Amino acid sequence: MAHVVLKDLVKTYGGFKAVNNVSLTVNDGEFVALVGPSGCGKTTTLNLVAGLIPITSGDIVIGDRVVNDLDPKDRDIAMVFQNYALYPQKSVYKNLAFPLQMRKLPRDEIDKKVREAARVLDMTQLLERKPRELSGGQQQRVALGRALVRDPAVFLMDEPLSNLDAKLRVQMRSEIKRFHQDLKATIIYVTHDQLEAVTMADRMAVMNGGYLQQYDSPAQVFAHPVNMFVASFIGSPAMSLIPLEASTANGNTVLTSAEGWSLELSQRNARKVQKATTRKVVLGARHSTIKLHKSAVPGAIPAKAYTVEPTGDVTFVQAFLSGAIVNISVSPNIAVKPDEQIWLEFDQERMHLFDGETEMALEAS
Amino acid sequence: MSTIAETAPRGQTRRRMRVDGWRWAGRIFLVFMLLYTALPMIWMLITSIKSGFAAMQFPPQWWPDEPTLASYQKLLDPQNSVGQDFLRFFWNSLYVSTVTTILSVIVAVPAAYAFSRFTFPGRNFLFFAVLLRNMFPAVIFLVPLFILMRALGLVNTHGSLILTYLTFGLPLAIWLLKGFYDNIPVQLEQAARIDGATRFQAFILIVMPLSTPGIIATAIYSFIGAWNEYIYAYTFLSKNEQLTLPVGIQRFFSENTTDFPGLMAASFMMSVPVVVLFLVLQRYFVRALTEGAVKH
Numbered sequence: 001m002a003h004v005v006l007k008d009l010v011k012t013y014g015g016f017k018a019v020n021n022v023s024l025t026v027n028d029g030e031f032v033a034l035v036g037p038s039g040c041g042k043t044t045t046l047n048l049v050a051g052l053i054p055i056t057s058g059d060i061v062i063g064d065r066v067v068n069d070l071d072p073k074d075r076d077i078a079m080v081f082q083n084y085a086l087y088p089q090k091s092v093y094k095n096l097a098f099p100l101q102m103r104k105l106p107r108d109e110i111d112k113k114v115r116e117a118a119r120v121l122d123m124t125q126l127l128e129r130k131p132r133e134l135s136g137g138q139q140q141r142v143a144l145g146r147a148l149v150r151d152p153a154v155f156l157m158d159e160p161l162s163n164l165d166a167k168l169r170v171q172m173r174s175e176i177k178r179f180h181q182d183l184k185a186t187i188i189y190v191t192h193d194q195l196e197a198v199t200m201a202d203r204m205a206v207m208n209g210g211y212l213q214q215y216d217s218p219a220q221v222f223a224h225p226v227n228m229f230v231a232s233f234i235g236s237p238a239m240s241l242i243p244l245e246a247s248t249a250n251g252n253t254v255l256t257s258a259e260g261w262s263l264e265l266s267q268r269n270a271r272k273v274q275k276a277t278t279r280k281v282v283l284g285a286r287h288s289t290i291k292l293h294k295s296a297v298p299g300a301i302p303a304k305a306y307t308v309e310p311t312g313d314v315t316f317v318q319a320f321l322s323g324a325i326v327n328i329s330v331s332p333n334i335a336v337k338p339d340e341q342i343w344l345e346f347d348q349e350r351m352h353l354f355d356g357e358t359e360m361a362l363e364a365s
Numbered sequence: 366m367s368t369i370a371e372t373a374p375r376g377q378t379r380r381r382m383r384v385d386g387w388r389w390a391g392r393i394f395l396v397f398m399l400l401y402t403a404l405p406m407i408w409m410l411i412t413s414i415k416s417g418f419a420a421m422q423f424p425p426q427w428w429p430d431e432p433t434l435a436s437y438q439k440l441l442d443p444q445n446s447v448g449q450d451f452l453r454f455f456w457n458s459l460y461v462s463t464v465t466t467i468l469s470v471i472v473a474v475p476a477a478y479a480f481s482r483f484t485f486p487g488r489n490f491l492f493f494a495v496l497l498r499n500m501f502p503a504v505i506f507l508v509p510l511f512i513l514m515r516a517l518g519l520v521n522t523h524g525s526l527i528l529t530y531l532t533f534g535l536p537l538a539i540w541l542l543k544g545f546y547d548n549i550p551v552q553l554e555q556a557a558r559i560d561g562a563t564r565f566q567a568f569i570l571i572v573m574p575l576s577t578p579g580i581i582a583t584a585i586y587s588f589i590g591a592w593n594e595y596i597y598a599y600t601f602l603s604k605n606e607q608l609t610l611p612v613g614i615q616r617f618f619s620e621n622t623t624d625f626p627g628l629m630a631a632s633f634m635m636s637v638p639v640v641v642l643f644l645v646l647q648r649y650f651v652r653a654l655t656e657g658a659v660k661h
């Protein structure tokens with residue numbers, strides 16, 4: 001296993017910058033998820049690390065080698081593809097053996113390693129089958145097997161679960177996580193599903209528009225998103241982002257809505273708002289930090305329930321404030337009807353404040 | 366309730382009858398088409414086993430009174446001049462068609478792969494140029510190509526035919542194969558390259574086996590095209606010993622008295638390699654032509 005360093009990585013297509021000065025370090029044995037919406041540059045970044053496309057500028061270090069100009073075969077990596085990319089004309093056994101054959105290992109050693117990988121992944125009885133005779137989950141497992149049979153320095157995974165049905169995806173998610181724990185493998189995992197990233201990764205690199213937005217542990221990213229993009233991308237349902245106007249009167253800082261209501265900020269939050277470059281401030285709140293009241297409470301803001309979605313153990317209520325959608329989760333035994341008058345109370349300790357111009361998070365320091 | 370139960374089956378029968386009507390119309394049409402294509406060939410076969418006199422009789426003998434393989438014996442006998450000519454024409458055709466096929470595959474495979482996988486300046490232009498050729502009838506190029514061949518000193522050589530057949534066969538071969546490569550996920554090659562193969566190895570070990578049906582179809586297509594071609598062979602070659610079968614048969618039998626059983630026997634034997642090739646490899650051919658029609 002090895003660490004991976006990306007330094008000022010740039011990839012341009014014509015005039016379009018697909019990857020923009022991305023720098024990050026993946027420690028030895030670390031599971032890092034590259035996450036972002038489609039077209040954010042995460043797959044391109046992975047392909048750059050794999051060597052499948054040439055880099056425009058910057059450096060890629062795997063282990064202690066700069067691999068910028070090395071062929072994929074010389075980078076000591078293994079990759080799992082979204083469509084698995086199993087060789088259709090080869091049996092499972094030959095699929096697993098192929099990377100070893102290409103490295104000219106003796107036949108008995110190949111056989112030993114293939115059978116060991118098959119045993120670990122519980123597919124010994126499938127070895128003679130062709131990929132098309134396997135279910136999606138089995139194909140996925142063969143793809144994983146072909147990656148691990150070689151004991152590479154780094155595993156690269158490109159949305160390996162997105163072709164599976166929902167139930168299998170959850171199951172394979174824990175299998176891959178277990179696989180990482182057992183092998184102490186260095187894994188770079190690309191996904192557009194923030195839930196996969198949050199549940200599996202040691203650290204996640206959130207990307208958007210070719211830029212690395214934030215690189216931290218899932219807990220940190222969740223608790224302290226650096227900007228509005230990260231705040232809205234991580235967490236489900238998405239964080240509510242309400243555009244407001246800040247003003248100070250009688251020493252108190254107040255956020256006022258165009259709708260007329262206003263919210264008085266705590267001392268700490270007031271200090272954050274003073275750092276903003278404009279008076280435009282965006283209030284961010286996750287569904288679980290907003291308290292729903294069915295009658296007027298001091299400090300709570302009146303709103304109308306728009307939709308009510310019971311999921312079983314929580315009920316999600318949507319409302320509009322200042323033109324923004326606000327998600328609130330409530331206990332299922334609180335009955336809320338659409339169009340019912342409700343009052344929303346924001347948790348001052350757990351709310352997020354963003355500069356309305358730069359979209360960056362405001363910190364108290 | 367009862368009305369629904371009563372009307373439902375009646376509606377079903379009516380629908381079934383309508384479907385049957387169409388189905389029968391289809392069958393009759395197919396039988397007609399089959400007769401239309403098969404009868405001339407059957408007649409060719411029957412005539413080839415008649416004697417020269419029986420072939421000229423009217424009303425015709427539907428089945429020869431004295432079936433004979435004399436025509437075949439004559440054509441395949443290297444001792445007499447007819448047999449010598451026929452076997453030489455056959456060999457010439459086989460030679461020209463085989464070399465055309467091999468060269469066609471050797472050129473079309475990398476060309477199609479490049480069109481499918483790489484972006485390079487002029488890629489679209491080149492590809493459409495390749496297709497554009499197919500929009501003109503081959504005869505248009507007869508005179509220019511003849512002048513070109515004369516300038517190259519290739520008139521009266523088999524090389525002129527091979528070159529010509531390649532110019533006509535390659536565009537479609539490339540186009541056919543490109544469709545095939547487009548359908549092979551690029552991730553397979555990427556996986557192979559990560560698994561330790563060079564780009565070339567990935568092509569040879571992974572992509573080539575998967576594109577075998579396409580390559581076979583391309584080969585059949587080139588072979589048949591070269592095997593059956595008449596007008597260029599007629600124009601470029603004038604020496605008797607160089608002629609290919611289509612020209613050879615025509616010239617040979619118009620020079621002698623019209624020996625219909627001999628002509629038919631020669632025509633039959635000319636169709637044999639193509640039919641055999643097609644029958645043996647037809648499943649690949651069909652697969653290649655329908656590949657990409659539906660998303661897998």
